[in-house]
Amino acid sequence: MVKAVKTPAAQIVTGNRLRDGAVIYLAVDRAWSTDIDSAEVARDPAAAERLMAIANQAAVDRVVVAPYLIEVAAEGDRIQPLGTRERIRASGPSIAGPHRLSA
């Protein structure tokens, strides 16, 4: 039997945009996006450290407030945060759309 290979746990950087508080994610080329799927994924500690260095500079540059790393599942083009809090940050309050509970 061939075992399915799971995508390893990965990390991205998120924070709130200074001017309007919107949830943003660090994408490639030091850009920030509200779309989690465009976040740059770090798959090892060194990459994560590099992303945080970029993010911390962006905080100094008044783009983002208090950036931090979060664990995600990155499969193909889709990035899914692990944990209810980050899922809610990514998709907005759970009550805005059809009512559903935590998975």
Added chain:
Amino acid sequence: MYRYDSYDQKILDQRVEQFRDQVRRRIAGELTEEEFRPLRLRNGLYLQLHAYMLRIAVPYGTLSADQMRGLAHVARRYDKGFGHFTTRTNMQFHWIKLEDVPDALADLAKVQLHGIQTSGNSVRNITADHWAGIAPDEIEDPRIWCEIVRQWTTLHPEFSWLPRKFKIAIGGSPHDRAALRIHDLAFQMRRNDAGEAGFEVMVGGGLGRTPILAKTIREFLPKRHLFSYIEAVLRVYNQLGRRDNMWKARIKILVHELGTEKFRELVEAEWEQIKGGALEVPESEVARIAAQFTPPPYDADAPTFTPEFDALRLNDVGFARWLKTNVAGHKQPGHAIVTVSLKPEGGTPGDITAEQMDAVAELAERYSFGEIRLTHTQNVVLPHVRRADLPALWRALSPLGLAVPNIGLATDIIACPGLDYCSLANARSIPIAQQITRRFNDLARVHDIGELKIKISGCINACGHHHVGHIGILGVDKNGEEFYQITLGGSEDENARLGTILGAALPAGKVVDAVETIVETFLALRRDGERFLDTYRRIGIAPFKERIYATA
């Protein structure tokens, strides 16, 4: 209602301009986030999960129609068309942009509203009983004293750097409708043997991780000593309160660690040195402010019943139910107190749209002398309605979704914003409230169950007051999953009690069933005339525990 004079307005306008410059400097990089954060918090501006959140104070829960319209304007122009009323009778906007806040505050300043001291380690919004000035059992309108203390504690230089936040509440009746005993400092009006009105002073109440009910440290304080006594309490707190540990910094911890008697001695000793001096409240000031809280020009001939009222009550179950739960007796004959329910089926407790705000403002002008109140249970009150106008008011409220006849019942739920909005939360609270209102959507059933106060918090900070709910629900994080701990038998009035934990926390999917089982257990065991709390106090927690945690 208190009307700002030119001094008040100037303070507000200057504060807006000061903050406008602070925002400019933050965006330009002249202030770091560390420098800016305490400044924005002092204007009630938080950074939450999805956006900034702006908390606007509604002093002692009293609003004019114009102020309600001002809130509607901000909701419409700077937010997503709605606002949220909190358990401290403040308004929260959950989608504010930092760059818009100065303009929003400038617009609010035009109607004498602001976010000053709605956050930070200062004296917060002073709350009162939502039936202040209109309740039949009232000794004296506590809002006069709330306003006096508000003016004195706003931007007070000695008390702007307390160890932690400080919440004061003042009640005017023997019946506590302001949850006094869960406040840092509370005053309940009393009459002494000579018939004079004064205050019972209670200190050290609070919920959160260490819930404690306030202790009485003085049975009777003459009114004129209010400032000096508050000053004595705050000075002892300021000096001895713990600044080393944020989780032990509230005054309740100080009172608990010193012991009530020792704490009282320290306060009384401090008070001895300062009472009767410059801090004695001047009679002229009391009179000036009291003059702004005189009753409106009631119709002295207002009838208790009219043919239209009688007919509607007899023929319309909906109106009859609404009268029973949402309409209360007024001290002025021929008048009533109307609670506007912000708890529709499937709704978010305390949320109100800009359209609803404008509608309530208009109805207040037409039926309530332009005055509105907020309750700490996240509803709105029209305080001066003629009974003859009740049919028309009910007909106006119903299509707006504001006339659900559920005040004090199972679906009149208190819930904090929870993990859907709040960066402090561990679990969501709003979906639980929504599920309960859907499960209990049969009005006949809800009326049969009777008084049942369900309160939901999304974390241990207990902004949803779950500790003092008849049924309290606390969201917790268990290995990344949302679980809920249920407590029973809490109450927040003059017989305040903290709830007792029912058992192990339940997963989200089991909470509503558990609430229904608790209700069914109550219904099976209640005796005639008993409310949920009465039955619970009679039979204890065991029957409920057995039914919820019985294994099949």
